[in-house]
Amino acid sequence: xxxxxxxxxxxxxxxxxxxxxxxxxxxxxxxxxxxxxxxxxxxxxxxxxxxxxxxxxxxxxxxxxxxxxxxxxxxxxxxxxxxxxxxxxxxxxxxxxxxxxxxxxxxxxxxxx
Amino acid sequence: xxxxxxxxxxxxxxxxxxxxxxxxxxxxxxxxxxxxxxxxxxxxxxxxxxxxxxxxxxxxxxxxxxxxxxxxxxxxxxxxxxxxxxxxxxxxxxxxxxxxxxxxxxxxxxxx
Numbered sequence: 001x002x003x004x005x006x007x008x009x010x011x012x013x014x015x016x017x018x019x020x021x022x023x024x025x026x027x028x029x030x031x032x033x034x035x036x037x038x039x040x041x042x043x044x045x046x047x048x049x050x051x052x053x054x055x056x057x058x059x060x061x062x063x064x065x066x067x068x069x070x071x072x073x074x075x076x077x078x079x080x081x082x083x084x085x086x087x088x089x090x091x092x093x094x095x096x097x098x099x100x101x102x103x104x105x106x107x108x109x110x111x112x113x
Numbered sequence: 114x115x116x117x118x119x120x121x122x123x124x125x126x127x128x129x130x131x132x133x134x135x136x137x138x139x140x141x142x143x144x145x146x147x148x149x150x151x152x153x154x155x156x157x158x159x160x161x162x163x164x165x166x167x168x169x170x171x172x173x174x175x176x177x178x179x180x181x182x183x184x185x186x187x188x189x190x191x192x193x194x195x196x197x198x199x200x201x202x203x204x205x206x207x208x209x210x211x212x213x214x215x216x217x218x219x220x221x222x223x224x225x
Contacts, residue, residue, distance in 0.1 A: 030211050040150075040201060042117075043216040088156065098168035098210055099144050103156035 006089060006104040014112050019076040021107040023089030024069075030092045032065055032072050033101065037086045046074075046087075079111045115140065117217035119204050125223045131192040134220045138185050138206030144168075145187040146214060147179060150201040159202075162187055163210075191222075199224045 007022045023032070031050045035043040049056045049065045049072070056063045062075040076083055086108050090101040118137045126132050138145050146169075147159040158171040162181035179189040185206075191198055201221050205214035 033213060035216075040219075040221075042203060042218040043205075045213045045215060048213045090156075092211055098163055099146050099161050099205075099207055099214060100158055100169040100171075101146070101148075101214065102158065103148075105155050 006087075006107045008107060009105065010108045010110070012110045012112065013079055015079060015081055017079055019079050019083070019109055019111070021074050021087055021109070023072045023074070023104050025072075025089075025091045025102075025104075026070065027091075028094045029067070030094055032063075033090045033092070034061075034063060034072075034074050035088045035090060035103075037088065037106070038084075043088065076109075079109075081111050081113045083109060084111045085109060117204060117206050117215050119202075119217035119220050121220060122218065123221050123223075125225060126194050127225055128194055128196060130194050131190060132194060132222060133188055133190045134202055134204075134222075136187045136189075136204030136206075136217060138187070138204075139208075139215055142206035142208050142215070143185050144207045144210065145181055145185060146205045146207075147187070147189050148203045148205065149173075150203060150219075151197075151199070156203075159189065194224045196224050198222065 005024045033048045034046040047058045060077045065072045086106045088106045089104045120135045144163045146161040150156045161169040165181045176192045181187045201219045203219045205216045207214045
């Protein structure tokens with residue numbers, strides 16, 4: 001079963017616009033990670049935010065984390081056609097010993113040129 | 114540094130057969146995790162190995178098993194294949210617990 005819910009399930013924007021997607025989860029976490037997947041290929045790690053962090057930036061990506069609401073958001077600014085992909089949030093739950101990511105259902109992003 | 118490699122990339126098997134998938138982690142990474150991705154269930158955690166020991170296991174039947182070798186390479190095995198086992202199987206490695214995971218390109222298994 002999936003821990004997280006992602007919203008929206010799909011997003012279509014024009015190149016240059018910003019894309020925002022949200023992730024909600026159920027249990028306490030050590031960290032939350034965002035990944036990108038192109039057309040059924042492997043996942044590419046984008047950013048990791050720890051439970052004691054509220055915001056993190058990496059290039060055109062901005063991630064926020066609200067542990068009180070058990071939610072996170074990923075913002076992609078000035079989107080490009082190459083950003084077209086599925087984006088997944090994944091949580092590392094506190095109770096798990098070792099690595100055991102639980103993924104959300106993903107947001108499919110289409111950036112139109 | 115070379116990334117995570119998985120072999121084979123594509124596989125077609127018949128119901129009832131068994132299959133072994135291989136994963137080579139990034140050099141120096143001792144944690145290897147396996148995930149199954151299907152359109153219906155999404156990405157689901159199978160198991161994780163660290164220093165040849167299974168540290169975590171997901172909610173999958175006993176037909177799914179794995180192991181890790183002393184060089185950190187890992188294999189997963191699925192016995193008595195069912196149609197529902199058709200999926201993209203992804204392997205990921207990480208340097209330390211709680212760190213980002215680096216995924217391989219996956220093995221696409223089709224069961225007919």
